[in-house]
Amino acid sequence: MSCEKIDQIIDKYVDEKGYLIQLLLDIQKEFRWIPKEAVMRINQRLKIPVSEIYRVASFYTSLSLKPRGRHLIRLCLGTACYVRGGPKILDSIERCLCITPGETTADGRFSLETVSCLGSCDLGPVIELDGIYHGRLTTTNLGELLSHCK
């Protein structure tokens, strides 16, 4: 964990108002999650109570207080994906990776999250794998997709 990196991110927000969420999003972009060290550093430098930082970080669904794997799978279970077979894809991922939503595989390769809509309802079922959308998923092309992630 690089404290220097955390400080660089905090530096951008020193004079801004209403920065906490944007700051946490940037921290997460860098580290893939929000480590305790970052929370403590924000507290020290910006004088925001630790409780407030945790409150915000635990409230918003995109912010993660747990380490995430090298690849992040975000499966859409929005209405359109749901009626088009999203739950089947979830079953298949759960069986194949032995994790449930919110968990990370033991080898740290994948984390699985479900989201309520990715806004690509026409292409359902959809997953976002490391920030890239993949649509028209079937259990077959899903396996192929995941096998490319090392």
Place this chain on the structure above:
Amino acid sequence: MPFLTCSDDLAQLQRVLLAINDYKKPTVVLCGATGCDTLGAKEVVKAFNDEFKKRNLENKIDMKETGCLGSCERGPRVTIQPEEIAYFRVKASDVPEIVERTLLNGEIIERLLYVDPVTGVPARYLYEVPFYKYQNRLLLDRNAKIDPKNIEDYIKLSGYKALAKVLFQMTPDQVIEEIKKSGLRGRGGGGFPTFQKWDSARKASETPKYVIVNGNESNPGTFMSRILMEGNPNVILEGLIIGGYTVGAHEGFIYVRQDYPLAIENMQASIDQAIAFGLLGKNILGSGFDFEIKIVKSAGGFVAGESTALMKAIEGRVGEPRPKYIHSSEKGLWGKPTVLNNVETWANIPLIINNGAEWFSGIGLAGNKGTKIFVLSGNAINTGLIEVPLGITMRDIVFKIGGGIRNGKKFKAVQIGGPAGGMIPEQYLDVPIAFDELEKLGAKMGSGGLIVMDNETCMVDAARYFVNFLCKESCGKCVPCREGLLQANDILTKIVSGKGEEKDVEKLREIAETSSVASLCALGATSANPMLTSLRYFAYEYEEHIHRKRCPALSCKPLINFYIDPAKCMACTLCSRNCPVKAIDGAVGKIHIIDQAKCVKCGTCFDQCKFKAVTKISGEPVPPPIPEEQRIKRPAPRSRGP
């Protein structure tokens, strides 16, 4: 890059841009939005570039990436201008043929055209495609004409003309009067008259004032805001600047989901360009009016789209709504007068200013003016983004634009208004889509989700799905929503698992009614809709689940079993080979049997069977396996198996 210092500069720039535009030059227009991109649009773009280079056509044919037209499912879309020949599902391998036959020889490639699934007639040109033909695309049409990263494209189509008109020819009161006459109501779901918000913020004495774009689109089944932000960001900026001028604000915020990277990128590019052109920043167009816009990324959460919660999120705090006895237009962001409108509402403003309130109020029904963008999804044949005049009937949307139901199944319901909307059955398909009419049916307009459900969708499970969503998204601040939804979710889960009891329906109704009157914000108050509409229109399904332990739609897993009909089984082994838990016993020439104890009801066998031998059974026992000696079957012809 010209820095515009007066409104004449803007008009002059538009004239120059129009004059240098060669309308006859062949242009390949590709959709560059998220949907087509996911389906491989980038490879198609590359293939066109390579082909042009190879044939030395780079100066003879233009290429342009635009926003989305809404039929993402048929992407990647390619339109050849000026003829407007429309090709769908284009692959990189199709590109050499398109260049050779269409661009160089003017021929149309039949196999890439859209074919009407009902009549089988191909549509050669974009305007012939039935999906577009029945729409009134005031906002969406420009998406296909504009490169969202090029402000000049927008200016060419009279962009920022409304801003110039407002700054130099209209007083703020005249703008409010115009919006009032237009009859525009908020497109985010509430349907609150836009002019009222603006008027009370304008009259509020405190300063500074703020204007906000709500782009925290988190309703499952909607993406109209994303498409507008990705495809035509300038129209939103223009609306927002006009709003700022009218209410007396000098700062605006665009609150966008961080899951929408392209929307953020295009909005930011437009802000930067608008500043460089003198359309944003200090002394806009020399009028003396200063205005800045900042993008704030949302960290997720459905409830953070509620106006008061959203303002807290911009302040960097936890997004919990507050009671609204004082309106945000008086005390909003940082306690100052604030106007918050949905993306689509802001995008309508320049249209109204340019074309006049009378023109706008000529579209739609009394009290429901203008067009509304919906996302048509679910089990319709044509799905995608549609823009229709308010007052259109659900039937026209589902059957004319949507082309009916997929795979020859039957229509059951339309779910409208997002998760807290309602499910509307067939007998109300002819009711016009309007704010008040929908409320009478127990649904609501919402931000524009329209999910078509076929006869294989279980309405009890659908209600459970929406309640579960709302339960997870509840911020937890007020009791009726936090505790009520939790209980409702438990009850509905019990019913779909076959453990429902007689008194459950009554309890559910009680929870729904309490939540609708006692919740703090709209999330809790409208959470009753999915429960009450499903109880009102599909009571039969509740009864079947509770009393007969049967799911009439054959969809609730705990209540169904898969069974292979021995008379239809061709003993091809396709299902048994694909079964993830090896629950199917059988071999080539030996009729297959599902071991019910092992079956996880994933439905793979049902999807795979080419002979419809796998059936679903609910509410009755599975027939016992046939005796071993009767399981002999003549081997299926090889070609039938894969």
